[in-house]
Amino acid sequence: MPDAPKTQHRSVRVPDDDWADLETAAKKQGTDRGTLIKEFIAWYLRRPKAKLPKRPEH
Incomplete structure (x- = not known):
């Protein structure tokens, strides 16, 4: 199937x-x-090498 996503x-x-x-x-x-x-989910779950996404400037 073309363009099949890897995640649900x-x-x-x-x-x-x-x-x-x-x-x-x-x-x-x-x-x-x-x-x-x-990225946030990976960081929250403490996945290896996961980093908290950078917050935007105001």
Whole structure:
């Protein structure tokens, strides 16, 4: 199957304003929301070599 994702799609509830602000902040850092969320989860779970994502400047 072409373009098959390596991970399963997950759903979470996030307020619209937070979701939009996260997209804006991620783009300013040259990344995307999904990447930031996965990095945070890895850090939170203390996965080897995981680092807390850098927070955006105000």
